[in-house]
Each structure stands twice: as structure tokens, then as C-alpha cells.
Amino acid sequence: MSRTSIFSPLQHRPYRMLFYGQLFSDLGTWLDLLALSVLVAYTWGKGAVELALLTIVIGLPWVVVGPFASVWVDRLPRKGMMIACDLLRMLVVLGFVVAPNLYVLLPLVFLKEALSALFDPARQGAIRTLVPEAVLLQASSLSQLSLNVTKVAAPVLGGVIIAVSSPSLVFLLEAALFLFSIYFISRLPKMKVETYVEEGMADESKFWQQFKQGLRYIGQNRILATAIVLMAVRFFLIFLYDGLLVLWGKDIGMGEEYFGIFLGAVGLGTVIGTVVVGQWSFWSAKPIQMMSITASISGLGVILLSFGSFGWVPPNVILWTTLFFLVGAIGAGSSVPYGYVLQKETPSGIIGRVTGTANAIQNLSMFLAPAIGAMIAEWWGTGGVFLIAGTGTVFISLVAMLVVPKTGGAAKGKEHTASS
Structure with a gap:
């Protein structure tokens, strides 16, 4: 058991500035999630088609822009890249305030998400550059904590603001x-621009060569590739049923007032689980095994949820709230090790491309899942979707444990450093 606290990296001033910058950036990223939907559905009176378009535009840049733009993340100074992304996003969300219609809003949303898809790989690279190896696990866990907390808290805050004011105030706060994120990131020290060169190959400077280099690195590192695929499949299976939670509540005979309680339980569980898993490093030597075991257990929890939909478990609010909490808490046992694998197995000079590709794979899986989940629900009911998702999670986790090697990845290369 490690004596190093999850908050130990905050003692290092460069990481502390980066973490605060990420925290404000994450809050801004998620704050408008509800406000945009309210603007489209209530202020402008649009329907399901327009809301679906909004959802697509939010996720599409991570798939079609992120992997290619991340080549520039590995070429350019990361501090300047993050500041530029924050500055441009600040201007874009101010554009939300004056957007007259959906045709203006959607391109602005696309641009904001494209900039977020650039900010994230730059942030990952900054962690790899600034953080001492001894606290890399804790720093990665803190970064995941910021993401998990803001995913829960920011939309709730946005909803409260909308209830007392309007979406425009949400965008102004965003x-x-x-701007606060820019303040903290601007206080980071200069970071070296590191160029990754594969062993036995010449320095590849062309755009497409560097793009393919990131793909090759993932393919050659089995631990990294396993972690990315496992998380992508997990996200796919989660999003099979994520949009059906309201129907699940109807199946078990509970009203819509409990829906917020269940979501809050998942969010609280995820936050607590992130702190607990990040606090101890007993799993650091075998992160894939940790991801697999915790995913399997959470998959069993999803199977139990399907039993409720089938009417095999009584509609007890304490039982289901506890189960949702445990699914969130145990599920953090996958996300925290995944972030650590991404950092540990990837050299700084190529981490932008690896992160951009990993984000694209995961977002593509989340794109496809809701429609497939809806079709399955039409055939086998909501319980069938939960049963398939839970069983699939257990199965893919067991497969991952069998294919991952005992040692580190096979990809080899070296880094050259230049002044930023």
C-alpha cells in the first residue's frame, strides 16, 4: 500500500497550476451541456431531430478532428496550445449568447468541441512532462477526479442557473x-517540445507519417492497446443502456422523481471510487487486471439492474440507490488505471497522438451505442439491453485479463528535445 496521498502531486507547483487550469477548463466544458439543450428545445421550440443534431455535433469533433489535430499537439508548445484553446473557447461560448438560430449555434458548438479535443491531448502531454515519475499515478488520478467531479457538478450547476435565470448566464459564466483556466495555465513553466522517433527509423516529420506513427505505437504496445480497446468497449456497453434509465425506472415501478437520485448516486460513487483507487497504488504493476476485475464486478451490477426490469427484484429505492452508487464507485476502478496506463506507457513526444486516437475510438463507440440500444429495447425490452450490456462487460473484461502480457509494451523509440 502506497503512503503517497492522491493529493501529493499538488505539492509540486507546476502540476498544481496545471490541475487548477484543468479544473476550470473541465467545468467550462461540461457547464453548458444542459443549457444548450434548453436553448434549442425551450427557447427556440425545436424538437427531437434538432436535439439529436446537437448531440451529434457535440461528439463528432472528437472522432473526425481530434486524431488528426493531435499531431500538432505533439509538434507545438503545449502551454501555448492550451492557452489558445481556452481563449478561443471563451470567444466561442460568448458567441452562444448572441447566436440567433440553430444554424449559427451548431457550427459554434462544433468548433468548441474541436478545441476541447485539442486541449485534452495537450493536457495529457503536460502531465507527462511536468510530473515526477514517483507521483505520476496520483497525478493521473487527480486529473481523472477533476473530470469525474465536473461531469457531475457542472451540469447540475448549469441547471440551477437556468432555473433562476437563463442559458445566456450559463454561457457567460462558462x-x-x-478565463480562469488561462490564468493558471499561463503560470506554467516553459515545457520542452519532445519529438518521438521510432527505433530503427529516420526522423519522420511529415504530417501523415507522424499521424501513422501514433497508430503504430498503439498497435505495438499490447498493454496500451488493451486498455484503449477495453475502455472503448466499456463505453459502448454503458451507452447501450445509458439513455434508457428512465424506461428502466418505469419498468421497476418508480416515478421520475427517483431518476435524479439514481444519477446522483452514480456520480457520487464515481467520485469516491476515484479518490479511493487513486489513493493506493497496489494495482499499479497490473493495471489491466485492475481494470478487468472492477469492470467485471460493475458488469454484474448492471445484470442485477436487468433483473429489476424483468420484475425479479422488488422496487426498493434504498436497494437500487445503493447499487447505482456501487456501480459508479467500482467503475472508477477502470477509469483511473486507464488514465495511468495512458501516461505510463506513452512517451511525452507521442502522447498527444495516442490520446487523440484513444478519444476518437471511445467517442465513436459512444456514437453508435444509443441507436443499437434502442433497437435491442424494441426487440427484447429494456431489461434485455441491461442484461446484454452487463454480460458483455463481464465477458470482455475476462478476455482482457487473458490477452494482456505480464510485462510492459513492445513499442520502442527515443525522444529528441527542443526548446519551446
């Missing part, structure tokens, strides 16, 4: 959050 712009201020990006």
Missing part, C-alpha cells in the same frame, strides 16, 4: 471559467 466564458469566465475558461
Whole structure:
């Protein structure tokens, strides 16, 4: 058991500035999630088609822009890249305030998400550059904690603001959050631009060569590839049923007032689980095994949820709230090791491309899942979707444990460093 606290990296001033910058950036990223939907559905009176378009535009840049743009993340100074992304996002969300219609709003949303898809790989690279190896696990866990907390808290805060004011105030606050992020990131020290060169190959400087280099690195590192695929499949299976939770509540005979309680339980569980898993490093030597075991257990929890939909478990609110909490808490046992694998197995000079590709794979899986989940629900009911998702999670986790090697990845290369 490690004596190093999950908060130990905050003692290092460069990481502390980076973490605060990420925290404000994450808040800004998620704050408008509800506000955009309210603007489209209530203020402008649009329907399901327009809301579906909004959802697509939010996720599409991570798939079609992120992997290619991340080549520039590995070429350019990361501090400047993050500041530029925050500054441009601040201007874009101010554009949300004056957007007259959906045709103006959607390109602005696309641009904001494209900039977020650039910010994230740059942030990952900054962690790899700034953080001492001894606290890399804790730093990666703290970064995941910021993401998990803001995913829960920011939309709730946005909803409260909308209830007392309007979506425009949410967008103004969001712009201020990006400004705070700029303040902290601007206080980072200069970071070296590191160029990764594969062993036995010449320095590849062309765009497409560097793009393919990132793909090759993932393919040659089995631990990294396993972690990315495992998380992508997990996200796919989660999003099979994520949009059907309201129907699940109807199946078990509970009203819509319990829906927020269940979601809050998942969010709280995820936050607590992230802190607990990040606090101890007993799993650091075998992160894939940790991901697999915790995913399997959470998969069993999803199977139990399907039993409720089938009417095999009584509609007890304490039982289901506890189960949702445990699914969230145990599920953090996958996300925290995944972030650590991404950092540990990837050299700084190529981490932007690896992160961009991993984000694209995961977002593509989340794109496809809701429609497939809806079709399965039409055939076998909501319980069938939960049963398939839970069983699939257990199965893919067991497969991952069998294919991952006992040692590190096979990809080899070296890094050259230049002044930023």
C-alpha cells in the first residue's frame, strides 16, 4: 500500500497550476451541456431531430478532428496550445449568447468541441512532462477526479442557473471559467517540445507519417492497446443502456422523481471510487487486471439492474440507490488505471497522438451505442439491453485479463528535445 496521498502531486507547483487550469477548463466544458439543450428545445421550440443534431455535433469533433489535430499537439508548445484553446473557447461560448438560430449555434458548438479535443491531448502531454515519475499515478488520478467531479457538478450547476435565470448566464459564466483556466495555465513553466522517433527509423516529420506513427505505437504496445480497446468497449456497453434509465425506472415501478437520485448516486460513487483507487497504488504493476476485475464486478451490477426490469427484484429505492452508487464507485476502478496506463506507457513526444486516437475510438463507440440500444429495447425490452450490456462487460473484461502480457509494451523509440 502506497503512503503517497492522491493529493501529493499538488505539492509540486507546476502540476498544481496545471490541475487548477484543468479544473476550470473541465467545468467550462461540461457547464453548458444542459443549457444548450434548453436553448434549442425551450427557447427556440425545436424538437427531437434538432436535439439529436446537437448531440451529434457535440461528439463528432472528437472522432473526425481530434486524431488528426493531435499531431500538432505533439509538434507545438503545449502551454501555448492550451492557452489558445481556452481563449478561443471563451470567444466561442460568448458567441452562444448572441447566436440567433440553430444554424449559427451548431457550427459554434462544433468548433468548441474541436478545441476541447485539442486541449485534452495537450493536457495529457503536460502531465507527462511536468510530473515526477514517483507521483505520476496520483497525478493521473487527480486529473481523472477533476473530470469525474465536473461531469457531475457542472451540469447540475448549469441547471440551477437556468432555473433562476437563463442559458445566456450559463454561457457567460462558462466564458469566465475558461478565463480562469488561462490564468493558471499561463503560470506554467516553459515545457520542452519532445519529438518521438521510432527505433530503427529516420526522423519522420511529415504530417501523415507522424499521424501513422501514433497508430503504430498503439498497435505495438499490447498493454496500451488493451486498455484503449477495453475502455472503448466499456463505453459502448454503458451507452447501450445509458439513455434508457428512465424506461428502466418505469419498468421497476418508480416515478421520475427517483431518476435524479439514481444519477446522483452514480456520480457520487464515481467520485469516491476515484479518490479511493487513486489513493493506493497496489494495482499499479497490473493495471489491466485492475481494470478487468472492477469492470467485471460493475458488469454484474448492471445484470442485477436487468433483473429489476424483468420484475425479479422488488422496487426498493434504498436497494437500487445503493447499487447505482456501487456501480459508479467500482467503475472508477477502470477509469483511473486507464488514465495511468495512458501516461505510463506513452512517451511525452507521442502522447498527444495516442490520446487523440484513444478519444476518437471511445467517442465513436459512444456514437453508435444509443441507436443499437434502442433497437435491442424494441426487440427484447429494456431489461434485455441491461442484461446484454452487463454480460458483455463481464465477458470482455475476462478476455482482457487473458490477452494482456505480464510485462510492459513492445513499442520502442527515443525522444529528441527542443526548446519551446
